Amino acid sequence: MREQGNEGWALALARELCQVTWSNLPQQPRQAALQKLVHAMGVSLAHGDLPASRTAWTAFGASRGESIGFGQRRRVATEDAAFINGTIGHGSLLEDCGPGGLRGGSHPGTFIIPAALALAEEIDADGPALLEAIVAGYETMHRLGAAAPAEIVQRRFRPLGIMGTLGAAAASVRLLNATPEQMAAALAIAATLAGGTTQGIFEGTMDAYFEAAFAARNGIAAARLGLAGASTPVEALEGEFGFFQTYGGVQGNLEAITARQDSYGIEHVGVKRFAACLQNQQTISLLVQGLASPLALSDVTKVIIKRSATGTNGLNSPGVSRRDPFPNMLAAQMAARFTAAAAILGHEVDNPDFFASHFDDPEITALTKRIELVPTTDSGVRIEITLRDGSELVLDGTNADLLHPSLDEVIARFDARTSRVLGEPAAVEIRDAILSLADGRKVRDVTRCLELSPTGEWAV
Secondary structure, X not given: OOOOOOOOHHHHXXXXXXXXXXXXXXXXXXXXXXXXXXXXXXXXXXXXXOHHHHHHHHHHOOOOOOEEEOOOOEEEOHHHHHHHHHHHHHHOOOOEEOOEOOEOOOXXXXXXXXXXXXXXXXXXXXXXXXXXXXXXXXXXXXXHHHHOOOHHHHOOEOHHHHHHHHHHHHHHHHHOOOOHHHHHHHHHHHHHOOOOEOHHHHHOOOHHHHHHHHHHHHHHHHHHHHHOOOOOOOOOOOOOOOHHHHHHOOOOOHHHHHOOOOOOHHHHOEEOOOOOOHHHHHHHHHHHHHOOOOOOHHHEEEEEEEEEOOOOOOOOOOOOOOOOOOOOHHHHHHOHHHHHHHHHOOOOOOOHHHHHHHOOOHHHHHHHOOEEXXXXXXXXXXXXXXXXXXXXXXXXXXXOOOOOOOHHHHHHHHHHHHHHHHOHHHHHHHHHHHHHHHHOOEHHHHHHHHOEOOOOOXXX
């Protein structure tokens, strides 16, 4: 039970989050929230039938409820929709992304948006309430990521699995108009549900996607318990046996949780252009933008990729430096060699379906054997390609805006991705419906556009 005079860090954070209101938010976080939602929904609509999605539907698709599930585009129970959509959102590797490590919660849109969207439909919330909750969830990840000790990652816990339930819980309980005390209780419960290793990322298995799905589902459960009056530890985050000490072995930083901020966390989270690991984005971009035309396998004798061992372009992340074989889709998407080889050969590296069908492509695999990865202390990326005639192509630099496209660019990507699946008229109508959420439209009214009719046609 809570003692008088000792609020605890969870309550201190909750007080900050309860001040996040749509009406008082500046334009930048408002636009960022809409951008993240458009991106997440576009990716989920376009790529909702990958293997992990089908597995999630088999496991949790039998229920009936108010919340839309992507992939099969029908309504299921709230927590089931959150799980299914979390799997789909993460399963493409086209997610949003923090700068790496604990900051930003790794891929916050894969658990915050599925949880908030599913719950918003259940309670028949409007668009501003949904977007406000999304901002609160991202702010939780931003502040906790800054406060959490780096030792959590050094001990090989996966940031998404460790942090995700807290972000989903914050977004969910914000939607339910909780008091700071109820939000603190939800965060405390979410802290006990944290967990996640990186072995699935290393081997390329589906449980890596399910970490986002469980975070979304469990975040809603934590929110419900907090609202119901569950008693929780005062020092759930900072206590001797609390979140930071358990996973990091050392104390966190209270100032990072409560410090006055000049911007909102959601403004600092990027979105991927390519269907690959964050650490491979700059390398792929250099190749896609820098090569005048694709090269043939017979043209290339050697490729040297020089980039940092750690950080946004780091080679030391699980699975990034792996050599062949590439036994599955995720293993290929994580691998610097495979993604670079695919880009050199001119394949659709922005399309998850390509990786699902080509992870064992013999030509790509053959080229990976000619690629050498060289760790450096530089933050940029340098690629040296030696051709059969002895000449060399050198690509060097970084694209500072790669992970931070404008809202207009995200909308253009939404149109391109979804038109291939839905047809252009339906894609445009759904896109406009999503954008109308910021003007007060009901969430359930928008997701009604996503349902299939009994004849299998789009509702729009």
